[in-house]
Amino acid sequence: MKQFVWLVVFMPILALSAKSKKEYIEDLKSPDDNVVIAAAQQLGKDEVKDAIEPLGEVLKSKRSAGVRIAAAAALGRMDTKGRPTTILREAIETDPDNHVVYAELLALLNLKDTKNPDLMRAVEFCEANKSSDIFISDIVARIRKIVPKK
Numbered sequence: 001m002k003q004f005v006w007l008v009v010f011m012p013i014l015a016l017s018a019k020s021k022k023e024y025i026e027d028l029k030s031p032d033d034n035v036v037i038a039a040a041q042q043l044g045k046d047e048v049k050d051a052i053e054p055l056g057e058v059l060k061s062k063r064s065a066g067v068r069i070a071a072a073a074a075l076g077r078m079d080t081k082g083r084p085t086t087i088l089r090e091a092i093e094t095d096p097d098n099h100v101v102y103a104e105l106l107a108l109l110n111l112k113d114t115k116n117p118d119l120m121r122a123v124e125f126c127e128a129n130k131s132s133d134i135f136i137s138d139i140v141a142r143i144r145k146i147v148p149k150k
Contacts, residue, residue, distance in 0.1 A: 041074065059087060060091055065097050075107050091104050
């Protein structure tokens with residue numbers, strides 16, 4: 001009987017609190033950083049392919065570093081070759097914050113899109129422009145172990 005009462009009382013509440021993938025994608029436009037971070041985390045966890053471009057927009061925006069890091073991490077969880085790698089490479093080449101660049105490189109490492117020339121372009125950019133950052137250099141060295149120079 002207790003289980004039945006629990007189902008009747010709490011299941012509607014849980015159903016109301018669950019957001020759709022579309023709602024999480026809309027949340028990426030929120031002015032509240034915490035809402036955007038939570039949405040990015042959920043979209044990455046669920047590997048929502050429709051979120052790739054909106055996450056890219058967040059990543060390339062002037063939002064806080066924490067928001068951009070969450071977007072990069074979500075892209076790195078997409079398990080999709082191609083577009084996420086290109087978006088991350090473009091962001092690496094323009095983001096002035098090395099903490100965000102580090103997260104973007106980690107996302108590239110997670111994607112394992114080793115045949116994509118954008119991966120090597122991102123690595124080469126970091127070797128030429130970010131080599132003074134020891135954390136970035138470490139991730140670049142790890143990527144180089146997977147995809148060495150030709």
